[in-house]
Amino acid sequence: MNSSPLESIPVGREKIRLLESKSILHRRALLKMIYTARAGHTGGSLSCVDILNVLYNHVMNITPENFSELNRDHYIHSKGHSVEALYAVLADKGFFPFEALDSVETYGSYFIGHPTRRVPGIEQNTGALGHGLSFAVGMALAAKMNGRNDRIFTIMGDGELAEGSIWEASASAANYRLDNLVAIVDRNTLQISGRTENVMAMEPLDEKFSAFGFAVREVDGNSISDLIGVFENLPFEEGKPNLILARTIKGKGISFIEDQVQWHHHVPTDAEFDTAMLELDEAEKALGD
Amino acid sequence: MSENHLPIGSTNLDIFSKTLMELAEQDRDVLVVTSDSRGSGKLTPFGEKFPGQIVEIGIAEQNLVGVSAGLASYGKKVFAVSPASFLTARALEQIKNDVAYSNRPVKVIGISAGVSYGSLGSTHHSLHDFSVLQAINNIDIVAPADNFETVQAIRAAVHHPRPIYIRFGKKPMPDLHAPGTHFEIGKAIQLTPQSNHYDVAFIASGETVFRAYLASQALAEKGITCCVLSLHSIRPFDEDAVLHAAVNSKVVVTVEEHCVNGGLGSRVASFLMQAGVFRPLRIVGIPDEHTVTGSQVEIFQHYSISQQGLSQTALHLLEKESVS
Ligand SMILES: Cc1ncc(C[n+]2csc(CCOP(=O)(O)OP(=O)(O)O)c2C)c(N)n1
Ligand SMILES: [Mg+2]
Numbered sequence: 142m143n144s145s146p147l148e149s150i151p152v153g154r155e156k157i158r159l160l161e162s163k164s165i166l167h168r169r170a171l172l173k174m175i176y177t178a179r180a181g182h183t184g185g186s187l188s189c190v191d192i193l194n195v196l197y198n199h200v201m202n203i204t205p206e207n208f209s210e211l212n213r214d215h216y217i218h219s220k221g222h223s224v225e226a227l228y229a230v231l232a233d234k235g236f237f238p239f240e241a242l243d244s245v246e247t248y249g250s251y252f253i254g255h256p257t258r259r260v261p262g263i264e265q266n267t268g269a270l271g272h273g274l275s276f277a278v279g280m281a282l283a284a285k286m287n288g289r290n291d292r293i294f295t296i297m298g299d300g301e302l303a304e305g306s307i308w309e310a311s312a313s314a315a316n317y318r319l320d321n322l323v324a325i326v327d328r329n330t331l332q333i334s335g336r337t338e339n340v341m342a343m344e345p346l347d348e349k350f351s352a353f354g355f356a357v358r359e360v361d362g363n364s365i366s367d368l369i370g371v372f373e374n375l376p377f378e379e380g381k382p383n384l385i386l387a388r389t390i391k392g393k394g395i396s397f398i399e400d401q402v403q404w405h406h407h408v409p410t411d412a413e414f415d416t417a418m419l420e421l422d423e424a425e426k427a428l429g430d
Numbered sequence: 431m432s433e434n435h436l437p438i439g440s441t442n443l444d445i446f447s448k449t450l451m452e453l454a455e456q457d458r459d460v461l462v463v464t465s466d467s468r469g470s471g472k473l474t475p476f477g478e479k480f481p482g483q484i485v486e487i488g489i490a491e492q493n494l495v496g497v498s499a500g501l502a503s504y505g506k507k508v509f510a511v512s513p514a515s516f517l518t519a520r521a522l523e524q525i526k527n528d529v530a531y532s533n534r535p536v537k538v539i540g541i542s543a544g545v546s547y548g549s550l551g552s553t554h555h556s557l558h559d560f561s562v563l564q565a566i567n568n569i570d571i572v573a574p575a576d577n578f579e580t581v582q583a584i585r586a587a588v589h590h591p592r593p594i595y596i597r598f599g600k601k602p603m604p605d606l607h608a609p610g611t612h613f614e615i616g617k618a619i620q621l622t623p624q625s626n627h628y629d630v631a632f633i634a635s636g637e638t639v640f641r642a643y644l645a646s647q648a649l650a651e652k653g654i655t656c657c658v659l660s661l662h663s664i665r666p667f668d669e670d671a672v673l674h675a676a677v678n679s680k681v682v683v684t685v686e687e688h689c690v691n692g693g694l695g696s697r698v699a700s701f702l703m704q705a706g707v708f709r710p711l712r713i714v715g716i717p718d719e720h721t722v723t724g725s726q727v728e729i730f731q732h733y734s735i736s737q738q739g740l741s742q743t744a745l746h747l748l749e750k751e752s753v754s
Contacts, residue, residue, distance in 0.1 A: 246549035268553030303488030341488025
């Protein structure tokens with residue numbers, strides 16, 4: 142499970158297919174988690190899980206073996222409510238057994254509804270939005286101070302971008318020329334109350350982040366091959382922090398969950414869960430051999 | 431469940447949003463300001479009915495409070511509604527300077543307060559709000575116990591001349607008060623008959639009050655008499671009521687959905703000490719530790735904020751008292 146030879150497979154059709162199949166596994170695991178716990182953030186976990194998959198299984202130098210070391214890549218889950226996606230990817234990576242996830246959100250469990258450092262593989266406690274980027278700036282700056290080029294990755298929600306602290310962090314990332322910082326926006330266009338553009342208009346996001354000094358790239362954040370492609374070009378520009386606008390679909394992968402505002406924290410019923418699992422079986426078959 | 435002994439009402443959250451609709455109907459200057467919190471605040475119907483009286487800020491709690499203060503300066507009656515945890519931590523400086531210090535009478539409404547968010551964990555819990563706000567001058571602090579107290583507190587808040595913070599949770603609450611009960615911000619309500627001899631004084635606030643009340647009923651069956659105070663206002667602090675309860679009791683138990691440091695219990699203890707009233711006292715709340723994972727009820731039970739836990743706490747205190 143954890144000693145997958147994925148890293149050693151050259152990028153190509155086979156690797157993409159393997160990662161796509163992992164995404165399906167992650168989706169199954171996270172839905173089961175939410176279904177079992179009767180709680181969770183379904184839509185946002187499904188929208189960012191492909192990015193996490195590519196980061197952990199292709200891009201970042203983070204393993205259960207090197208996790209206790211400082212000199213490696215780092216990941217901060219700024220949109221902490223989508224913890225189920227992170228739990229699924231970390232379990233698959235071998236940080237803890239999948240069975241541990243049966244206890245998510247139960248009495249006395251360390252697996253709560255947001256990331257905490259009590260869980261192996263998690264680097265920082267998050268859940269209040271708008272904190273991850275500042276923390277990542279601090280890590281990226283410290284790595285540079287130590288003469289290291291460890292890369293710091295973080296995923297933020299698009300609704301989260303309304304927090305002023307994001308823009309304070311952005312200014313400091315550019316000021317300190319942190320080209321080892323990779324900020325990713327899960328641009329699923331939804332938050333709790335509706336469309337992000339109706340709740341608080343933030344477009345044009347690319348121009349805003351560019352103006353703050355980021356090198357900005359856009360990508361289909363649910364396409365494994367597109368994601369692999371964009372991360373290949375890091376850093377996008379020397380001396381500039383990296384910003385990836387990942388166009389995603391909230392609830393991606395399950396037809397009746399996709400792009401539905403109420404699925405932010407809706408929990409599947411028995412019937413919905415069964416249908417979702419069937420859809421994932423179909424998706425698995427469609428991958429072919 | 432033990433709640434069965436009392437008639438169950440609505441959630442204080444539902445009552446809050448219903449009351450706000452009534453107020454907004456009568457007064458076009460009543461405004462609601464939200465931070466992607468209209469759903470969590472049960473304010474979607476409000477937004478549909480009074481689109482001109484709701485201001486959406488997005489996920490930006492500091493801006494929420496700052497903008498609310500500015501709106502209030504124009505005489506608007508502003509209810510700034512967001513989870514208690516984010517309002518009183520992230521936007522604390524805006525509450526301190528723009529609202530309290532500058533005396534802009536914003537009604538700061540902390541929803542899903544205490545450990546209402548259960549297993550979502552510490553980022554979402556507000557176990558610090560009584561403490562930090564008590565250290566800031568010029569903002570009243572109210573934690574209603576039931577639907578009646580919630581309606582009254584929200585109505586009173588509209589014309590309240592000072593900044594006010596009101597916090598509550600999202601579980602249905604039993605009705606505690608007889609019809610016609612008098613409510614006033616800053617005046618505690620006694621739930622048990624008046625007397626000059628109690629064994630135990632329970633001084634509680636918010637959604638822990640009914641649990642203290644149930645404990646008092648269980649103790650009554652053992653012949654132990656209790657005074658139960660709903661101290662809905664942490665500030666203004668009702669010195670007379672607390673003094674009466676403590677002076678006439680053998681032991682004092684305070685109960686709150688808050689950290690045991692700096693909240694209701696600390697306030698009661700420091701007041702009684704300085705008033706020269708020395709009683710064996712227990713502060714029941716969430717201890718200073720990494721809060722256990724669980725639902726609100728599981729967390730309460732874990733830390734003895736339950737009928738059984740509170741009865742036992744009172745009994746132990748009484749035993750010790752009779753030995754000494
Ligand atoms: C500081 C803060 N305010 C409010 C919340 C409550 N909250 C949790 S998720 C969420 C919506 C997030 O929307 P978005 O960032 O777009 O995330 P996604 O669509 O990826 O789920 C809100 C308001 C929070 N967790 N932290
Ligand atoms: Mg979003």
